[in-house]
Amino acid sequence: MGxxxxxxxxxxxxxxxxxxxxxxxxxxxxxPFCTQLLGDYGADIIKVERPGTGDDxxxxxxxxxxxxxxxxxxxxxxxLSANRNKRSVAIDISTREGADTVRALARRCDIVVENFKTGxxxxxxxxxxxxxxxxxxxxxxxxxxxxxxxxxxxxxxYDLLVQASGGIMSLTGEPDGEPMKxxxxxxxxxxxxxxxxxxxxxxxxxxxxxxxxxxxxxxADTQVSWLTNQxxxxxxxxxxxxRSGNQHPNIVPYQVFQAADxxxxxxxxxxxxxxxxxxxxxxxxxxxxxxxxxxxxxxRNRAELVPIxxxxxxxxxxxxxxxxxxxxxxxxxxxxxxxxxxxxxxVAAREMKISVPHPLAGSGKVDLIGNPVKFAASPVTxxxxxxxxxxxxxxxxxxxxxxxxxxx
Numbered sequence: 001m002g003x004x005x006x007x008x009x010x011x012x013x014x015x016x017x018x019x020x021x022x023x024x025x026x027x028x029x030x031x032p033f034c035t036q037l038l039g040d041y042g043a044d045i046i047k048v049e050r051p052g053t054g055d056d057x058x059x060x061x062x063x064x065x066x067x068x069x070x071x072x073x074x075x076x077x078x079x080l081s082a083n084r085n086k087r088s089v090a091i092d093i094s095t096r097e098g099a100d101t102v103r104a105l106a107r108r109c110d111i112v113v114e115n116f117k118t119g120x121x122x123x124x125x126x127x128x129x130x131x132x133x134x135x136x137x138x139x140x141x142x143x144x145x146x147x148x149x150x151x152x153x154x155x156x157x158y159d160l161l162v163q164a165s166g167g168i169m170s171l172t173g174e175p176d177g178e179p180m181k182x183x184x185x186x187x188x189x190x191x192x193x194x195x196x197x198x199x200x201x202x203x204x205x206x207x208x209x210x211x212x213x214x215x216x217x218x219x220a221d222t223q224v225s226w227l228t229n230q231x232x233x234x235x236x237x238x239x240x241x242x243r244s245g246n247q248h249p250n251i252v253p254y255q256v257f258q259a260a261d262x263x264x265x266x267x268x269x270x271x272x273x274x275x276x277x278x279x280x281x282x283x284x285x286x287x288x289x290x291x292x293x294x295x296x297x298x299x300r301n302r303a304e305l306v307p308i309x310x311x312x313x314x315x316x317x318x319x320x321x322x323x324x325x326x327x328x329x330x331x332x333x334x335x336x337x338x339x340x341x342x343x344x345x346x347v348a349a350r351e352m353k354i355s356v357p358h359p360l361a362g363s364g365k366v367d368l369i370g371n372p373v374k375f376a377a378s379p380v381t382x383x384x385x386x387x388x389x390x391x392x393x394x395x396x397x398x399x400x401x402x403x404x405x406x407x408x
Contacts, residue, residue, distance in 0.1 A: 015042020016378045020203070023106055024048065024086065025093075025114035025126070027055040029159070029185055030143050030219060032082035033192030035113050038199065039085030040371045040380045046109070046396055047083065047387065048102060051090040054389030055079055068362040075358075075386070080366055082192075083386035084356060089397065090390030099124045101397070106131045106138065108400050110206075111199055115143040118153050128214040138212040139202040141195055147218035157219045159185040166223030171230055174245045191222040252298035252305060253277070256335070257313040264318055266309075267331040271295060277332075280324035281312040350374075358385045 013019075020043040024035040032047075032055070039045040049055055061076035092098040103125065106112055112131060114121060121127045128140040142148065145157015163169050163181045173180035198215050206212055224231070230241050233249060241249055246265070248254035253274070254267045268274040271294055275287035286292055286308065291301045298305055313321060318334055325332040336344070342353050351370045358366040371380045 013042050013044060013383065014378065014381060015040075016375065018042040018378075020044070020111065021109045022046065022111040022113060023102070023109040025102070025112060025116070025121070026143065027115065028057055029082055029188040030191040030195065031113050031115040032057075033189055034141070034143070034195040034199070035086065036082050036084060037192070037196045037371070038111070039384075040373075040382075042378070042381070043111075045086040046105065046392075046400075047086040047088045048091050048093070048105075049088055049389050051092055051390060054088070054090070055083070057082075058389065065358065065361050065366055066363075067360055070362065073360040075360055075388070080368060080386045084368060084382060085384050086387055087384065087392035087396055088387035088390055089393040091393075093121075093124050093126060099126060101401070102126055103131065103134060104401050105396075107135045109135070109138065110203070111139045111141065113141045113143070113195065113199070117156055118142075118144050118146075118148050132212055132214065136212055137206055137210055139199055139206060139215065140212070141199050141202075141215040141217065143191060143195055144216075144218050146220045148216045152220070159187045159219070162187040162219040162223050166220055167227055167231070168223060171227075171241055171243060173243045175243050177243070179243070187219045187223045190226050191217065191219045194222045194225070247302070247306075250299065251295060252302050253309055255306075257310055259313055259316055259318045259321055262318045263335050264313070264321055265332055265335060266313075266325070269331065273330050274298070276328040277309075277325070277330045280321070280328050280330060281309065281316075283308070283312055354382055356382050356385045359388065 017038060020038070022035055022038055022043050022045045024031065024045050024047040026032055026035065027049070035043075035045050035047070047055075053059075057079040058074060058076055060078040062072065063077045064072035065075040065077075065080070067073045091101055093102055106126075112128075114126075119127075128142065131140055132138050144153070145162065146152035146155050160181055163186070164179075166187065168186075169179040169181055172182060195215070195217050198217060202213055202215060230249060233239075233241055246256040248267075251267075251269055254269065256263050256265050266277060268277045271287075274292075274295075278284060278287040286305075290297065292298050292305050316324075322333055341347060347353055350372075352372065353367060354370045355365045355367050357364060366385065368382075370382075373380060
């Protein structure tokens with residue numbers, strides 16, 4: 001697929017962002033996810049961590065990487081998930097010397113990403129106004145819980161809090177059950193994705209005009225943004241969507257069904273697919289019933305239709321139903337567990353499970369989730385393991401600031 005795993009040096013980095021340097025002052029997930037993506041694209045990511053403890057997520061386990069003695073190490077799987085392709089420097093920004101060093105580094109970087117509370121870096125002289133004053137071409141991306149303006153700007157941001165306040169939990173879960181969060185920290189992850197695209201847009205602007213800028217992005221705003229069709233359903237109708245479990249608000253049938261030996265999903269997105277689904281269930285007359293012939297009518301008569309379909313699905317084994325759907329080109333399939341996902345031929349073919357060398361792993365390597373982007377001309381590379389805390393302090397400071405590490 002054009003991807004490779006190696007342990008290159010900054011001078012040997014490739015990819016569309018090769019030659020771009022990012023000062024990563026973020027921790028936990030949204031910021032690190034953003035900078036890992038930029039690192040996958042070839043940027044040199046310098047991750048600044050607290051001496052000794054490092055990124056909060058290093059201790060968010062179990063599970064941890066297993067060492068050669070069979071015991072857990074200090075590196076959690078959570079930390080590994082968002083920190084490859086980075087170099088770690090341990091600097092105490094609360095000291096004058098540490099803040100001076102970070103300012104000196106910022107003058108030699110293209111991008112800064114941070115996720116401190118609003119105003120949290122002002123007291124150290126590491127805020128966007130100060131650093132842009134030192135480096136006018138700098139792109140400074142601030143990730144916060146609720147943004148730098150508005151009545152909630154002072155509040156800290158946590159994924160669960162934002163999923164709750166931003167509306168997605170009101171849409172997730174069974175109709176008569178409690179509101180549910182998404183099974184991964186999706187508010188953090190999507191904020192990191194939005195941040196990465198914003199940084200790339202600002203980089204394009206900088207390269208065209210020479211002008212850097214501050215980017216203000218929040219978990220809360222991105223959460224509202226990706227309400228997408230459900231949010232627009234409400235804005236259009238004035239009616240708040242209700243939780244519908246695994247059913248789709250605008251398409252029927254588009255949900256989970258219980259087969260004789262487990263669960264399957266069916267996503268019949270148009271009338272022709274619905275007719276073929278009915279054929280697979282040996283219900284050929286159902287598609288011609290005027291109550292169900294069009295999606296508009298199926299949505300209106302959902303309560304009557306779904307039990308009929310569910311009863312027919314319940315008589316079939318999963319494998320037989322999936323085969324029948326595939327033969328008729330009806331979207332659908334089994335619900336896979338994570339062991340099944342990572343053992344699948346599709347994941348292997350698309351290199352979505354990768355292994356990189358790691359100095360603490362007893363096996364000599366750690367398994368990670370691959371990058372989904374397949375560039376034809378400038379492929380993603382996996383050059384560096386998620387770094388140990390402060391692993392590259394001397395290397396980076398010598399390289400960028402000189403052997404004596406002069407202050408800014």
